[in-house]
Each structure stands twice: as C-alpha cells, then as structure tokens.
Amino acid sequence: MDTPIFSIQKHIFSLKKGSSITLQLNIIKWSENSPKYDIRTWKDEKPGKGVTLDLLDLKTLSKLLESNIALFEDFSTQIPKEIGTPSFSCKLYQSCGNIGDLDNWHLELNVISWKNSACKFDLRKWDKDKKHGKGVTLSHDEAAKLLVAIKSEIQEAHQDQGALPTEKELEAWTEILTKN
Numbered sequence: 001m002d003t004p005i006f007s008i009q010k011h012i013f014s015l016k017k018g019s020s021i022t023l024q025l026n027i028i029k030w031s032e033n034s035p036k037y038d039i040r041t042w043k044d045e046k047p048g049k050g051v052t053l054d055l056l057d058l059k060t061l062s063k064l065l066e067s068n069i070a071l072f073e074d075f076s077t078q079i080p081k082e083i084g085t086p087s088f089s090c091k092l093y094q095s096c097g098n099i100g101d102l103d104n105w106h107l108e109l110n111v112i113s114w115k116n117s118a119c120k121f122d123l124r125k126w127d128k129d130k131k132h133g134k135g136v137t138l139s140h141d142e143a144a145k146l147l148v149a150i151k152s153e154i155q156e157a158h159q160d161q162g163a164l165p166t167e168k169e170l171e172a173w174t175e176i177l178t179k180n
Contacts, residue, residue, distance in 0.1 A: 004047065009035045013149035015142055020044055023136065025149055028052070037153075039123065039136055039146070049134040051107060051123055056172060057100045059154055061123070063176055064097045064109045065147045068121075072140045075111040076119045083130045090114045090132075096121075097176055105133060112137070 006028050013025040021043050028038040030052070037058045040050020053061065068075075071094075080091035094111040101107070105125040112122040114137065121143045124135025138146060 004030065006030050006047065012153050013146065015145055017041065017142070021048070023138070023142065023146070025146065025153070041136060050136050051125065051134070053099070053107070055154075055157055057107065058150060060097075060099045060172060060176060061109060062147060062150045062154060063173060064099065065121070065143055065150070067177075068094070068096045068109070068111070069140065069144055069147065072111065072119075072121075072143075080113065085129075085131050088132075091116075093119050099123075104128060 008026050008028055010027040011024065012027070015023045017023050021041055024038075024040065024042050026038050027035050029035040030038075037053040037055070038050060039053070041048035075094040078093050080093045082089050083092045084090050091113040092110055093113065096109040096111065099107040099109060102125075104127050106127075107123070107125050110122045110124075111119050113119050114122075118139075121138040121140070122135060123138070125133035127133070
C-alpha cells in the first residue's frame with residue numbers, strides 16, 4: 001500500500017486514545033490539494049482513519065457537537081435502529097446531523113454503538129444505502145475536548161479572515177439549527 005503524501009500545515013489538537021494512538025485535529029495538505037482541516041487517528045506518526053473538512057464543515061461540526069453533547073446520556077436510553085451493511089452493522093441511537101456532501105457520500109455526526117459497545121459520537125461518511133466509509137469515533141469526553149479545540153480554531157480563523165460569516169455559512173447554520 002502506498003504511503004499518502006501529506007504535509008501538516010498546523011497542529012491544533014491532540015488527544016491520547018491508546019498507548020500509541022492519538023486523535024488529532026490538524027490542517028493538512030494532502031498531495032497537491034489545498035490545505036484542509038483533518039480529524040483522524042494517528043499511530044506512530046502515520047495517519048489512520050479520519051475525515052477531512054473545510055472551514056464551513058468544521059463550523060457545522062462545532063454547532064452539532066455543541067447542541068448534542070449535553071444530551072449524550074439521554075441518547076443511550078433510546079431504542080436504536082440497526083444500520084449499515086449485512087456484513088457490518090451498527091446501532092444508531094441518534095442522528096445529530098449532516099455536515100457536508102461529497103459526490104454520493106454524506107459526512108454525518110451520529111451517536112452509534114459499534115459491535116454492541118458503548119455509545120459514542122461517530123463522525124463518518126455514509127452513502128445513501130447506509131454503507132459507511134472512514135471516520136472516527138469519540139467518547140463523550142473526547143468530543144467535549146475536541147469541541148473546545150474546534151471553537152478556539154474557528155475563533156482564530158475568523159480573526160485571521162475577518163469576523164463576519166459568509167452568506168453560505170449563515171444559510172448552512174440556519175438549516176442545521178432548524179433541523180435540530
């Protein structure tokens with residue numbers, strides 16, 4: 001398997017998830033693409049599974065986490081819905097919202113149980129048939145710590161770019177807030 005070509009432009013946040021695994025929020029330039037926000041696991045300085053986001057997606061994720069973190073304990077008492085493929089399914093406790101679309105994939109934040117484990121926030125790409133792509137799972141505490149880092153980065157990005165959101169950002173936020 002080829003090693004992906006990437007360059008970390010800015011390291012924002014890191015959280016230890018195991019003896020040699022960390023969850024990181026970085027700005028990464030993958031190959032010849034523009035730098036983007038990137039949330040993924042890393043092992044021995046090698047990228048693992050994760051998702052790449054633009055600033056609007058990061059802001060949307062922030063709003064979704066902020067509005068769902070306090071309700072996390074309530075989600076585990078709900079009756080879950082089985083989703084996924086026959087070979088690999090999971091239990092969906094709460095669909096928190098759609099963050100963005102790319103081709104036939106939707107980046108979503110959900111509360112999910114994989115393989116009958118404890119409920120976790122799940123940031124992942126899904127297709128229309130509920131086949132899952134790569135993503136990351138976060139405990140309540142990990143999601144809360146990530147949210148603090150995201151909010152700090154958004155504030156810093158707005159100071160760099162000017163404080164007013166674009167019309168597209170306002171429309172996206174309005175859509176998210178009216179769905180929840």
